[in-house]
Amino acid sequence: MDLRTTEAAPSADERFAVDSVLGPPESGWFGGRRTPLDGHVAVGGLSLARSRRHLLLPALHALQERVGWITPAGLGYLCTRLDLPPAEAYGVASAYALFTFEPGPPVVVHVCDDVACLAASGGDPAGELARRYGPAGSGTAVTWRPSPCLGHCEHGSAALVQAAGERGGRASLAPFAPGDLDRLGALGADLVPADLSVPLALVPQAGAEGTRLLRRVGRVDPTSIDAYRAAGGYEGLRRALEIGPQEVVSLLKDAKLLGRGGAAFPTGAKWEAVARNPVRPHYFVANADESEPGTFKDRVLLDHDPYALVEALTVAGVTTGAEKGFVYLRGEYPLAAARLEHAAAEARGRGLLGIDVMGSGIAFDIEVRRGAGAYIAGEETALFNSLEGRRPEPRNKPPFPVDRGLFGKPTGVNNVETLLCVLEVLAIGASAYAELGTADSTGTRLFCLSGRVARRGLYEVPMGTTLGALLDMAGGVAGGRPLRAVLLGGAAGSFVGPGDLDLPLSFEAARAAGTTLGSGVVVVLDDTVDMNAFVGRVARFFRDESCGQCVPCRVGTQRQEEAVARLASGRPLGSVDDELALLADLDQVMRDASICGLGQTASSAVTSALRQGLIGDGAHTSNGRRR
């Protein structure tokens, strides 16, 4: 391959940004100053440069944060450093929402207009911003852009501030009021995101008796490893090292722990498959790319209990024989990123990560990698591609990750909540854990309550708690209004109605009822919510987040959005029945023929909304029926 990059020279800022990730150039062959020596020796060689392709995403982040956009010269320099064709690097970068390719204002405020905030505000945040500050993307010092869910749903409104410059970076702002743009605009290029105040998590049960996953949240200093250890931290790792990998796997199997990421795969079986695979090395990945609209549970855990994930991932690593672990964290969680980095550094300093974990002689270390605005990167195989510096496109399965995952090696991957459940199993033992919840869904589960509910926030309840009981804990529908529907499980979940309050929230009961717990999303909708707009937003979400690889999802999500819009506007093509038949066909092809779980569930909420009569003329009233 002859690398051909632009002849435009990178700016000093661009060199600085890329070099801050990759180190100084090895030689004149890789973007450094040419010296007479370069004519005689090749330092490192091409394969070395290419072996660092996994640093593409971190380096793109550095360019975006320093310069405010990815310039041809900046990308060209990065490609020279990694010996990567610019077309491929552009293909990767342009798949992420947080990278831009045209100059713009140094401060970009991404404002959530997704389902949870839409329901909570009852208005049109993007419309109001457009009226006050002009269309998305306009402005000189600051601009705004609509954004999918930012994971601060308990506040009912949220923004992610992205500032470029020497001290550039990102910060969350929640709750967010359109007027905040004035304040941010006044600071303009002087805005230092780190100075923005940290949004408070709303966890009504924080530290309450009986909570497991939430027991340290709001009680234990999330920036002090001593505080974490004083609260019982690292007892789980100590125990795991004492009893050894086989016993840990047995414990997880006996506890009947199922994955909390959405697929409910048995955790013990997954860990065992990785541990037993003779191919080396092994990897373990914590999937913290929480992007399911309405979900904020992992963010709360990472913001307020980051050591727990570091410890749990270490347990996973030493149990499955992985020496390297990655936390793939969504790019929209700057606080969690800082706290996780800090937690990992402290753990390393105390010998709890590194070449000799807790004096066991076992090596394990962790790297935190940030996503860049792509829901699909949360799909485990797309996540591997993203970590490897490739487009976040799901891979066809089989082969499964336990056989061929990250860098083609056996890989374990678990959601954050699942990993934290492992610590609970180690803490109380398999039988005590299995006694929590139901026979088939053991333990506790986190639920993210948002929308038109009296007390929004993160709740932890034993599996099998009914939906009605959960809503009661949160004070029921805000203002005592009638319940219209609940979006359960997320955008990839489904709508349930007021008649479903007796539904036990367990994997088996949800499955039997034709719905899913998904990522624990409970968006409460009352009779004031414009259901046409709400369902339309779900359809828009999938249209925006499809990776575009396979036809059923790439075109199907577009056609689904169009059909929903036609039904909502009361102007169907042909008859309403024609439209319903078309949506049913789209549902079938996406479920049956898409490559990955995103495509296979992209029609589930829309299909259930039709079943519940939530789209069309009747959708504005509480007694809407399918016509």
Add this chain to the structure above:
Amino acid sequence: MSTPAPAPTPLTLRRSVQVTIDGEQVSVPEGSTVLEACRARGVEVPTLCYLETLAPVNVCRVCVVELEGSRALVPSCSRPVAPGMVVQTSSARVRASRRMVLELLASSVDLSTAGGDVHRWIEEYGARPERHGPPAPAADRDHAHAGHHDPPADGKAATTTQPVKRDNDQYVRDYAKCILCYKCVEACGEEAQNTFAIAVAGRGFDARISTEFDAALPDSACVYCGNCIAVCPTGALMFVSEHDLRAAGEWDESRQEVTRTVCPYCGVGCNLDLHVQDNRIVKVTSPLDHDVTTGNLCVKGRFGFEFAQDG
């Protein structure tokens, strides 16, 4: 004088695997794909993104089949056979998915120059692209930002309609005809040419084949080998000569003669198929089954024929 013993022929023994396809037992070599097993039985399975000479990317999903025990349908082009597999190639579920894949493509992409099979399949499977609405006008697809798009145009069906890219004398890129089969990216990259001038950019319905920053081909890494044209299933990538003849309404394959010859340039011995209309070379291909080229050529073999033209 004794004749030397012939060198032993290397034998690659592949075990055979028994699978059931549409109720009939088939025995195929281990490592075959379901698609190969179907074809061995003479079952037609439509394919768009598949090509014998490239690694299957299983993205078009028109080759899906029903596999007993699998929740979703599986792409036959990439799924290796396993002993005892039971496959249905023509069940209602399979036909429904194929019909919808064809319908979705036909409603969004200009398939006018796609191969004849595509139109036959659209007919056979009963795809009705028109029920998604009248096509929306052209949009700027090269600068679409991931995660953002305009709301659906009133009652219109979004399409890939866009102007033809004509930035060099060899070939045009008419991405209004692109079904995003990834073949050109594969051929430009590690499957054949190792030039990597193009890649898939953007995402979702806005995903597209692009050079870096949508640079014109002369400013890209393109070496004009034309191997992307050779694998394009829809005519999105086309010789300028063919494109112009079609625009003038003069392209006529019934008036064309295809002559197989050997490339006159270097000594590798690439076979060329010269497509000649009215005594002029209008296109050059190389046979897929030619073991020197497997369909690939370089810029000289592909485009260096002007010296042979008559006047």
